[in-house]
Amino acid sequence: MNILITGCNGQLGNEMQLLSRENVQHSYFFTDVEELDITDSEAVEAFVEFNAIDCIVNCAAYTAVDKAEENEELCDLLNNVAPGHLAKAVGKRGGIMVQVSTDYVFDGTNHIPYTESEPTCPNSVYGRTKLAGEQIVMANCTNAMIIRTAWLYSTFGNNFVKTMIRLGKEKETLGVIFDQVGTPTCARDLAHAIYAAINKGVVPGIYHFSNEGVISWYDFTKAIHRIAGITTCKVRPLHTEEYPTPAKRPHYSVLDKTKIKQTYGVEVPYWVDSLRECISSVVSYEL
Numbered sequence: 001m002n003i004l005i006t007g008c009n010g011q012l013g014n015e016m017q018l019l020s021r022e023n024v025q026h027s028y029f030f031t032d033v034e035e036l037d038i039t040d041s042e043a044v045e046a047f048v049e050f051n052a053i054d055c056i057v058n059c060a061a062y063t064a065v066d067k068a069e070e071n072e073e074l075c076d077l078l079n080n081v082a083p084g085h086l087a088k089a090v091g092k093r094g095g096i097m098v099q100v101s102t103d104y105v106f107d108g109t110n111h112i113p114y115t116e117s118e119p120t121c122p123n124s125v126y127g128r129t130k131l132a133g134e135q136i137v138m139a140n141c142t143n144a145m146i147i148r149t150a151w152l153y154s155t156f157g158n159n160f161v162k163t164m165i166r167l168g169k170e171k172e173t174l175g176v177i178f179d180q181v182g183t184p185t186c187a188r189d190l191a192h193a194i195y196a197a198i199n200k201g202v203v204p205g206i207y208h209f210s211n212e213g214v215i216s217w218y219d220f221t222k223a224i225h226r227i228a229g230i231t232t233c234k235v236r237p238l239h240t241e242e243y244p245t246p247a248k249r250p251h252y253s254v255l256d257k258t259k260i261k262q263t264y265g266v267e268v269p270y271w272v273d274s275l276r277e278c279i280s281s282v283v284s285y286e287l
Contacts, residue, residue: 003198004029004053006038007060011154012100013133015191016057032060037164038082041089048089055096055202056086058195061130063253065104068125069246079129084136089271091141096202099137102130103150103182103210110249114160115256116148117171124247134206145197146206149262150253151220154187155281163281164221168230177279178218178237182253183210186274196264203263208255211271223272227279 005020007013008030020028024026029051037043047053062068062078087097096258104127122128134146153159161184167174193209215223218237225233240249260266 001026001054002052003055006031008032009118010059011061011187014156015187019195021190036140037051039077041085044085052256055089056090057098058083058086065126066246072125076124076129077134080132083133084140087137087140097137097144098139099146101134101146101148103180103253105131105202108252110252113254115258116208120282129212143201143204148208149185149190150182151184152187161224165228168225168233169253171233173234175238176221177238177240177243179240180249180251181214181216183213184271185210186278189269189274196266200264206261208257209260210255211274213271214254227276240267
């Protein structure tokens, strides 16, 4: 199978590149904006046709949640219009589209884990554009898999884990939100799940994936510092109101992963175990 992976320089894209070495039965095309402008419909269609692409995994997105409130047009272009181009191009060939989405399609008012059938209700520009992206992908490609995730981090790029390690080393005190809860997702685990779906055969539909467990951002930070051996920074809990942001955050972002586990036989690691592996890699790299 010829697989196009867009956004290859991001957190998930880099993990997809690494794991491609364990999935050598496929041929890969890794692109970022320099190699393929996914907002250009003609360029996308030409690339897909010329390279006989059978499957697209779209890891590209506008993910600056707060900046999106002032850049709605660009956010919509990357999160909605561009995925539509990709889905249309591969859909014409009867191929597969894997679109990565987000917990932000929900408003976070639940108190039990969100299933795929829950009504969506985004309350941010980012969430609305990602939901629109889901819809246009499914409309343009009959073999589409939407995979929603949350609290993504990796050894690659900038993310919450790396930021908390850096701030923990720089500061004596640090305030972190404690009244927003969810589940961290190691990008490598998400990449494993995507490959599992591709290799087993994509069953079209919406799926949820994160690691197992439930914590707050405050608890997450405490665990990051503990595992990284940071003992000189005192972390204190903050209410959401004490740290206002342009975009509203969901207070509850826990995703029910039953469907993806049953459909593809995916084993989902506990968040602490994946975090420990990630931090070990980050620290080793810094040394």
